[in-house]
Amino acid sequence: AQSVTQLGSHVSVSEGALVLLRCNYSSSVPPYLFWYVQYPNQGLQLLLKYTSAATLVKGINGFEAEFKKSETSFHLTKPSAHMSDAAEYFCAVRTSGTYKYIFGTGTRLKVLA
Amino acid sequence: EAQVTQNPRYLITVTGKKLTVTCSQNMNHEYMSWYRQDPGLGLRQIYYSMNVEVTDKGDVPEGYKVSRKEKRNFPLILESPSPNQTSLYFCASSWAQDSPLHFGNGTRLTVT
Numbered sequence: 096a097q098s099v100t101q102l103g104s105h106v107s108v109s110e111g112a113l114v115l116l117r118c119n120y121s122s123s124v125p126p127y128l129f130w131y132v133q134y135p136n137q138g139l140q141l142l143l144k145y146t147s148a149a150t151l152v153k154g155i156n157g158f159e160a161e162f163k164k165s166e167t168s169f170h171l172t173k174p175s176a177h178m179s180d181a182a183e184y185f186c187a188v189r190t191s192g193t194y195k196y197i198f199g200t201g202t203r204l205k206v207l208a
Numbered sequence: 209e210a211q212v213t214q215n216p217r218y219l220i221t222v223t224g225k226k227l228t229v230t231c232s233q234n235m236n237h238e239y240m241s242w243y244r245q246d247p248g249l250g251l252r253q254i255y256y257s258m259n260v261e262v263t264d265k266g267d268v269p270e271g272y273k274v275s276r277k278e279k280r281n282f283p284l285i286l287e288s289p290s291p292n293q294t295s296l297y298f299c300a301s302s303w304a305q306d307s308p309l310h311f312g313n314g315t316r317l318t319v320t
Contacts, residue, residue, distance in 0.1 A: 138311030200250040
């Protein structure tokens with residue numbers, strides 16, 4: 096069965112520091128991969144998606160993620176954290192040919208002044 | 209404005225009292241789905257629908273029903289709610305398989 100693992104339920108970084116949020120997936124076929132962000136009291140918003148066009152995917156707000164098939168990973172990065180990046184981040188996978196989504200358990204990012 | 213609208217935002221009810229959470233989208237999306245969000249468990253898919261009259265189970269369908277009689281609406285029905293269904297619920301829709309999900313703002317349900 097498909098699964099998504101996000102390492103670290105809470106991550107703290109200083110403002111201006113590198114943000115790295117980890118996501119590993121299990122899939123027997125190339126999946127569609129997504130990162131979503133959730134701000135307090137809101138629904139999820141798409142940050143970026145991987146659909147096999149390019150392994151390095153750029154998203155909104157300066158975030159990017161690299162698809163590494165050999166490592167089954169899709170880690171999210173941002174070179175310099177901003178206070179407004181504080182939120183919960185979810186990695187999600189959907190197997191090609193289905194509409195069944197699997198979400199990770201989420202990583203809450205805290206940005207320290 | 210393109211959006212997914214859920215109602216109500218907050219709902220407190222008692223065990224066994226049937227309830228419906230509505231979801232409507234104005235983007236003519238084919239695909240709609242329901243999720244529940246619980247601390248430490250992330251989002252889990254309850255049901256999804258690929259088109260009118262086409263629905264399928266997600267990972268946690270027990271205790272829930274859905275219907276898709278019109279393209280824009282996808283209500284979630286709890287025939288006999290129980291306390292373990294206390295959760296934050298999200299409805300989402302999308303154009304197609306590789307397009308992103310558009311989420312509603314959520315419904316926080318408490319069953320006592």
